[in-house]
Amino acid sequence: LDRVNDAMTLMPQEPFHRGQNLNNGMQTIDKDAFSVNQREIEAHRVNLQHLCRICGGSFKNDPCKRSHPVHGPVDDEMQALLRKKEKRATSWPDLLNKVFKIDVREDMDTIHPTNFCHNCWSVIQRKFSNVPCEVYFPRKGTMEWHPHSTSCDVCDTSSHGIKRKKQDPSPQGGKRLRIIAERARKIMYARSQKQVNSKSIMKKITNCKKIHLSxxxxxxxxxxxxxxxxxxxxxxxxxxxxxxxxxxxxxxxxxxxxxxxxxxxxxxxxxxxxxxxxxxxxxxxxxxxxxxxxxxxxxxxxxxx
Missing domain, CATH: 3.30.40.10 (Zinc/RING finger domain, C3HC4 (zinc finger))
Structure with missing residues (x-):
């Protein structure tokens, strides 16, 4: 037993220290990666504040830099119009849901913008007024938002956090745009099919054809x-x-x-x-x-x- 103890005493302790140093190094790397990730998410959240929740357009395109919050009561001008038309909606979430079919009640500020542009505001105003105006919704469908990722369209950054330089138009760029457009069309078609299917399911649940009048x-x-x-x-x-x-x-x-x-x-x-x-x-x-x-x-x- 004494020989075993002597042998244990003579064994070098360096592997243990190396393992401990390795663990400490891994923890430091994890902390650095976490802090970088948090900075990217915060930068992503800041970038979202410059974009429209509905169409995805930038507020910088508006010379007056006008924007409206997606939450809270409607402004005085819209409220007066709604009261004139005897509409009950008094908050922006209700109006956005009615006009654009967007539910903003469960939005997260790290994923969704918290404001919408004046062009979309004008679309809402045109819907509830009879005054003709040259306002057009810029997309066939509303913008779909996703969490921050390495290939984030909102941030448009490289892996080092530097904004990518604008590239000259090329055949590859045109092909990429066509692929994105085709993917968007497929998503919109799938979404519309899902709505149709859910409606048919609800009709089967109610099964009221014989008791309700067409x-x-x-x-x-x-x-x-x-x-x-x-x-x-x-x-x-x-x-x-x-x-x-x-x-x-x-x-x-x-x-x-x-x-x-x-x-x-x-x-x-x-x-x-x-x-x-x-x-x-x-x-x-x-x-x-x-x-x-x-x-x-x-x-x-x-x-x-």
Whole structure:
């Protein structure tokens, strides 16, 4: 036993120190990498503040550098217009969801910009006013935002954090743009197909074809927008025992209760959180209009109204 102890005493301790130094070095590298990553994310967040949440355009393109927050109440000018048109939306998230079908309530400032440009503001204004104006939405679809990565389009930086120099147009650059455009078209098509599929699934869940009246039975050829306003946004039939959600969407009571039970506690139209206890009756003026509608008898060969 004494010989073993002597042998242990004579063994060099250098490998242990080397291992300890190696671990310390790895920890230092991890800390440096973490700090660099944090700096990149912070720089990415700062860059996002110069871009529009909706179209992705830069505020620098506007000579007046105008921008509007995506959260909070609408400005006085828009509020006056909405009040004139008797619209209920009073906050930017509601308006952006209504006009551009964008839900900004769950946005993160490290991924999404927190403002939108004045051009998109003008698109909203044009939608709710009858005044013609030369404003065009610059994209076929809204901008899709992603977390920061090594090939980040927002930062447009190299691995050393230096902005890439603008390159002269080349055939390869044109090919890259075509690939990006084709990919965007595929994403938009897949998204539209997903919406169609989810709508057909909800119609199968409600299965109310035999108990609710189709809009085709209306005796008067009403405008399309009016027909949509009196239709359930799930089954697309004429509203039966209508209820209103907190996000101001109308459904048949039976349809929305079935969907909330099976799909989940959110509005089928905008995915805003919704519970059965949130459902209320629409205003009396709307109900009186709904009750005055005349429809043809759904029984075959019956022409009574």
């Amino acid at each position: 809009t085709k039975l209306l005796t008067v050829d009403y405008p399309v927008d009016f027909v949509k306003s009196i239709s359930c946004q799930i089954c697309e039939h004429i509203l039966a025992d209508p209820v209103e959600t907190t996000c101001r969407h109308l459904f048949c009571r039976l349809c929305i209760l079935k969907c909330l039970k099976i799909i989940g506690s959110y509005c089928p139209s905008c995915r805003y959180p919704c519970f059965p206890t949130d459902l209320v009756n629409p205003v009396r003026s709307f109900l009186s209009i709904l009750n005055t509608l005349t429809v043809r008898c759904p029984v075959k060969d019956c022409h009574e109204e």
